Amino acid sequence: MRAQTVDVKSSNGRILCCTVFRSGGKKLLAKGHVISDEDIRILESEGMENVWVTELEEGEVGEDDAVCTVATDMGCGCYEIRMAAGGRANLVATENCCVLVDEELLKQLNCTASVVIATTLNFSFALAGQRIATVKSTPFAVAKEQLEALTAILKDRGPILQARPVRSPSVGILYTDPVNGDRARQLFEGIMRQRLERFAVSANFVLACAEEEMAVSRALQHLIRSKPSVILVASTTAPAGPEDVIGRGMARIGGHMERFLAPVEPGNLLLLSYKDEIPIVSAPGCFRSAAAAGPISCVRLGSRMPRARRPAGLRLTGNDASSKGSDRRGPNPPSRPV
Numbered sequence: 001m002r003a004q005t006v007d008v009k010s011s012n013g014r015i016l017c018c019t020v021f022r023s024g025g026k027k028l029l030a031k032g033h034v035i036s037d038e039d040i041r042i043l044e045s046e047g048m049e050n051v052w053v054t055e056l057e058e059g060e061v062g063e064d065d066a067v068c069t070v071a072t073d074m075g076c077g078c079y080e081i082r083m084a085a086g087g088r089a090n091l092v093a094t095e096n097c098c099v100l101v102d103e104e105l106l107k108q109l110n111c112t113a114s115v116v117i118a119t120t121l122n123f124s125f126a127l128a129g130q131r132i133a134t135v136k137s138t139p140f141a142v143a144k145e146q147l148e149a150l151t152a153i154l155k156d157r158g159p160i161l162q163a164r165p166v167r168s169p170s171v172g173i174l175y176t177d178p179v180n181g182d183r184a185r186q187l188f189e190g191i192m193r194q195r196l197e198r199f200a201v202s203a204n205f206v207l208a209c210a211e212e213e214m215a216v217s218r219a220l221q222h223l224i225r226s227k228p229s230v231i232l233v234a235s236t237t238a239p240a241g242p243e244d245v246i247g248r249g250m251a252r253i254g255g256h257m258e259r260f261l262a263p264v265e266p267g268n269l270l271l272l273s274y275k276d277e278i279p280i281v282s283a284p285g286c287f288r289s290a291a292a293a294g295p296i297s298c299v300r301l302g303s304r305m306p307r308a309r310r311p312a313g314l315r316l317t318g319n320d321a322s323s324k325g326s327d328r329r330g331p332n333p334p335s336r337p338v
Contacts, residue, residue: 002055008043011035014053015062015140022046032063032086032139059144063087066142067135070115073154077163079132087140091133093126093163096200100162105153109160112150114142119161123320125199126163133161171196172205172228174219176235176246181208181215184236191288192234204228211235216249224253224275231280238285239271246282247271255280259318272316279316 003017012035020029020043028046029039035053043051056062061069064083071081071089078095093099101122110116119133126132154160173192175184185208196202205226209215216233223231233246241247242257250257255273262270266289271282 002057003052004055005050006053008040008048008051011043011051011053012037012040014051014055017052017054017140020048020051030085054140056141060141061144061147063137063140063142064089066115066137066147069147069151070117070154071133071135073151073159074117074135075133075159075161075163077161078165079161079163087137089135090131091135091161091163093128093130093132095128095163095165095167097126097128097132097163097165099124099126099132100164102158102160105157106160109150109153112146114138114146115150117160123316125166127200132163166199166201169199169201169229170204170226171201172223172226172231173203173207174216174223174231174233175206175208176211176216176233177208178211178237181210184208184234187236188234188288192232195287211237211245213245213248213252216246217252220249220253220255220275220280224278228278231278232287233280233282234287235282239269239282242271247273250275250280250282258316272318274315277315 006014014035016029016031016033016035019027019031022028023046028042029035033039035043035051064087067087067089068081068083071091075091078097079091079093082090082092084090099120099122101119103122106117106119115135115137117133117135120126120131175181175188177184185206189206192203205223205228207219207222209219220231235246239246239260241260242251247257247260250271250273253275255275257273258279259270259272262268262284264270266286267284269284271284273280273282
């Protein structure tokens with residue numbers, strides 16, 4: 001970039017090199033602002049004859065063009081790009097979605113000196129209208145060579161971010177208790193409703209049963225016939241492992257045990273199984289609290305993406321759950337030491 005002083009009358013379309021202030025000290029135009037005809041009239045009315053502007057040199061790309069290019073190439077799914085001042089582009093979800101982030105690729109690209117990208121957490125849920133990523137460039141301009149190298153990496157290795165829309169998910173809930181399943185439903189139905197409302201969904205299929213292996217397996221079979229996006233098991237007792245009553249009930253119906261224990265706090269007693277493509281989550285004890293915590297949301301309610309963009313469907317694996325140790329640490333109240 002080359003900075004120079006130009007006559008105000010000939011500054012239309014130029015980029016301000018520094019902030020312009022009124023005589024009283026109030027900011028008039030911000031640094032990086034593209035001067036328009038109206039701005040010229042304002043500057044002249046303030047008695048200004050010259051302004052400092054920047055000019056792109058050969059081999060440079062303007063900041064807005066650079067971040068728009070990266071924002072276009074970095075992701076796929078249900079989001080739109082909204083430009084912001086100062087060489088910034090925001091990615092905003094257009095539908096309720098599950099956001100997947102390639103963290104290794106993100107780290108690699110953020111090692112460049114010209115453009116940086118910030119995203120929401122991997123496997124996070126975003127409501128329509130929520131910002132899920134921001135792209136920011138160096139002020140004024142980016143070297144064309146660096147921009148081309150960055151976009152080449154994106155085209156070669158795929159998107160950093162996927163916004164997989166969650167469309168009309170259905171949720172099945174099984175309430176269980178060692179004595180009476182209806183007791184669990186009475187205790188926790190309100191809390192479960194609050195938690196699901198955060199994802200703009202409600203329970204479509206609800207059953208309750210005593211915590212006995214046969215009763216649990218029969219109830220799970222009934223829920224599976226309705227083909228929900230996910231089944232949540234809400235018990236008055238926390239999961240003790242695949243060998244407890246809930247785990248044995250999952251195994252009896254042919255469920256594949258994907259994961260027990262998750263490196264999150266609270267919510268570490270996660271028990272995740274799959275019956276075909278339907279995830280079954282025996283919720284850890286933290287589901288009983290209305291606070292936003294724990295991995296109940298990790299399954300993301302069966303998110304989907306058009307086949308033309310990315311493979312349809314999303315399966316949370318044991319490896320995915322085990323990778324959450326560094327970014328899913330919940331609150332640590334004095335009463336809950338680590």
